[in-house]
Amino acid sequence: MSDIHLDIKQVDKIYGTANSAVHAVKGLSMAVRRGEITSLLGASGCGKTSTLRMIAGFETVSKGTIKLGGKVLNDLRPVKRNVAMAFEGYSLYPPLTIRDNIAFALKASKLSAKDISDKVHTMADMLEITDILDKHPSSVSGGQQQRASLGRALIRDADLHLLDEPMGQLEPQLRALLRGRIKHYIKENGITAILVTHDQAEANALSDRIAVMEGGYLQQFESPQRLKDQPANLFTGTFVGEPPMNTFSASVDKESDKVRFDLDHGVSLSFDVTDFSADVIEAALALKSVVIGVRPYAIKRDDDGMKATVVANHWLGDQSHIAATLAGQSVILVEHDRAPDKAGDDIFIKLDPDNIHVFNRETGYAVSHGAEIVG
Amino acid sequence: MEHQSKLETVLRGIALLLVVVFFMFPIFWIFLMSLQTNETILRVPPSINFEPTLSNYRALITGKLETSAASLEINFLQNLWNSVFLSVASVSLALLLGVPAAYAFARHKFKGSEDIAFTLLSFRFAPPLLVLLPLSLYFQKMGLADTYLGLIWVYQLICLPLILWIVRGYFEDISPDIEYAYRVAGHSWFSTFRKIALPLAGPGIAAAGLLAFIFAWNNFIFALVLASADKQPVTVGALAFITASGIQYGQIAAAIVMSIAPTLALALYAQKYLVEGLSLGAVKG
Incomplete structure (x- = not known):
């Protein structure tokens, strides 16, 4: 594709020496389009920050190539890359005021003092930090420093903007407000941005596509919706989504016009063969042993369903999270009405074949999503 | 800071004074010595009653050291x-x-x-x-x-x-x-x-x-x-x-x-x- 802006090919990052090596990033390949907002999502130590720092030039690339706008970055010093970055630890210059910190990178440009001042004010308005512009970093809160650091990065006219946990320190309300504004600003200015976060809500709200990372590997690189609907493997399935996907290990069998999933804990789920495509049934039967996954909001109540016992029921103000045990295994349901069930109550639940994800138990790869087989 | 009674303040003051005297006294004594001649310094018992003189400083600056026996050049x-x-x-x-x-x-x-x-x-x-x-x-x-x-x-x-x-x-x-x-x-x-x-x-x-x-x-x-x-x-x-x-x-x-x-x-x-x-x-x- 011609609109590929950042092209990462087979990149590895190995820290340390041969006898105490830490392999932080393994064979990472991903292509980011111009003007796209991409999130690197994963738990601590998954390699997302290492990836960001390799792009910025603070870490060397152990293997592979990183190209930005067609130019190979690997051996280019940070100063030559024209990349802007907001740091997780803010990293504002202590002797400068917030205003000067934000304006700093613009001073080297050819903009007039008035243009710089206007830009700084627009940025400060957007980030709600106008009132602290003349203070020094040490005298403002962490959240304010973080916004100043974000402003310092966003204000630059760079080829790529790297944002490392840019809103981690902010109050939830402010975070929700700023997400909208920042996304609008990024899109309006045609900025290509890579965001590192472990906050799914932030990744979902801001990103065009999310790269889920785990153990140094890229697990899946997709739009937020497709990540949820079609997880490529068991890791993405259980990592993306709050509360996480319910999973059950099961063996698969077919009897005349029924497909049966015998859960390890003794319960059987029986479906008509017509509920799935022939390919799905064939693939599942070939594996014999699978993991099935169901999102908490896709589990429905049905008087003819399986019996589960409620362990806890929490009303979060807009949805109920019900934890229950099904044949000794825990299962979580999400309902949008306030559920009356108490701990110890029996409920009857049903899994809808359209919402069942089947995974290969051995490899973890997805076999099917609902009736559709994974190509 | 926690509230201090008057007694505590006084005791603290005395303790600080002792420390200051302990550390500063030698320097103070040296300063006094520098304003005396060898004779007044060496008298027994020592006393702080003496006629101050700048002769020691003068000797250092001019580089001429007058002793009872001879005159020496020092730099x-x-x-x-x-x-x-x-x-x-x-x-x-x-x-x-x-x-x-x-x-x-x-x-x-x-x-x-x-x-x-x-x-x-x-x-x-x-x-x-x-x-x-x-x-x-x-x-x-x-x-x-x-x-x-x-x-x-x-x-x-x-x-x-x-x-x-x-x-x-x-x-x-x-x-x-x-x-x-x-x-x-x-x-x-x-x-x-x-x-x-x-x-x-x-x-x-x-x-x-x-x-x-x-x-x-x-x-x-x-x-x-x-x-x-x-x-x-x-x-x-x-x-x-x-x-x-x-x-x-x-x-x-x-x-x-x-x-x-x-x-x-x-x-x-x-x-x-x-x-x-x-x-x-x-x-x-």
């Missing part, structure tokens, strides 16, 4: 100048070499970096007398004995490890991300070092420099062995007051007052940095 002012020159030059050179080295050790972990840093520190472990004999032989062969250059070089054994290790801690305390943020905004590593790292480590560098200055100023043994009279600092020059006709206590006291004056002035001027600098490095996590 105390030359010694003082030597001390100033040697200390300033040594500390300047140590800062010039040590600060970039400290930055390198703090920021770049390369193979053997810890070993090199530790070797430099280990110069402080060896007793000076142990290295002096071979060193003086080498210096005589190389023509460095009795030269300012040779002394400044040897003084690096005192100053360089001190500066290197203290300043390194300061650089390590600065988040590397602040420097990355500057570099990513289009600056070379050298301008990052100058514009970001150096100013941020400023108090630490000042504190280390001051400490090194005091250590260099107080050094005695290197200059005693490696330099002759016209290159010796005050610490060694004071030996001239032990004369054939007795020890000139009055002049020694005056020499002490004059020789601690520069370091005292410097320490008072920089004391804010010194305390801030040394404690910040210790407290910062």
Whole structure:
């Protein structure tokens, strides 16, 4: 594709020496389009920050190539890359005021003092930090420093903007407000941005596509919706989504016009063969042993369903999270009405074949999503 | 602060006074001695009733030492100048070499970096007398004995490890991300070092420099062995007051007052940095 802006090919990052090596990033390949907002999502130590720092030039690339706008970055010093970055630890210059910190990178440009001042004010308005512009970093809160650091990065006219946990320190309300504004600003200015976060809500709200990372590997690189609907493997399935996907290990069998999933804990789920495509049934039967996954909001109540016992029921103000045990295994349901069930109550639940994800138990790869087989 | 009763305040005041007297009395007594003649100093019992005289200071400044037996030439002012020159030059050179080295050790972990840093520190472990004999032989062969250059070089054994290790801690305390943020905004590593790292480590560098200055100023043994009279600092020059006709206590006291004056002035001027600098490095996590 011609609109590929950042092209990462087979990149590895190995820290340390041969006898105490830490392999932080393994064979990472991903292509980011111009003007796209991409999130690197994963738990601590998954390699997302290492990836960001390799792009910025603070870490060397152990293997592979990183190209930005067609130019190979690997051996280019940070100063030559024209990349802007907001740091997780803010990293504002202590002797400068917030205003000067934000304006700093613009001073080297050819903009007039008035243009710089206007830009700084627009940025400060957007980030709600106008009132602290003349203070020094040490005298403002962490959240304010973080916004100043974000402003310092966003204000630059760079080829790529790297944002490392840019809103981690902010109050939830402010975070929700700023997400909208920042996304609008990024899109309006045609900025290509890579965001590192472990906050799914932030990744979902801001990103065009999310790269889920785990153990140094890229697990899946997709739009937020497709990540949820079609997880490529068991890791993405259980990592993306709050509360996480319910999973059950099961063996698969077919009897005349029924497909049966015998859960390890003794319960059987029986479906008509017509509920799935022939390919799905064939693939599942070939594996014999699978993991099935169901999102908490896709589990429905049905008087003819399986019996589960409620362990806890929490009303979060807009949805109920019900934890229950099904044949000794825990299962979580999400309902949008306030559920009356108490701990110890029996409920009857049903899994809808359209919402069942089947995974290969051995490899973890997805076999099917609902009736559709994974190509 | 918690509330203190009057008694506690008084007791605390007395305790502080005792400490001050304990530490300041010798200096105060030396100051009094410097204003007396040898006769009044040595009378028994000692008394603070005396007629003050500036003769000791006059002797130091004019370079003529009148004893009961004879008149001696001393070059105390030359010694003082030597001390100033040697200390300033040594500390300047140590800062010039040590600060970039400290930055390198703090920021770049390369193979053997810890070993090199530790070797430099280990110069402080060896007793000076142990290295002096071979060193003086080498210096005589190389023509460095009795030269300012040779002394400044040897003084690096005192100053360089001190500066290197203290300043390194300061650089390590600065988040590397602040420097990355500057570099990513289009600056070379050298301008990052100058514009970001150096100013941020400023108090630490000042504190280390001051400490090194005091250590260099107080050094005695290197200059005693490696330099002759016209290159010796005050610490060694004071030996001239032990004369054939007795020890000139009055002049020694005056020499002490004059020789601690520069370091005292410097320490008072920089004391804010010194305390801030040394404690910040210790407290910062």
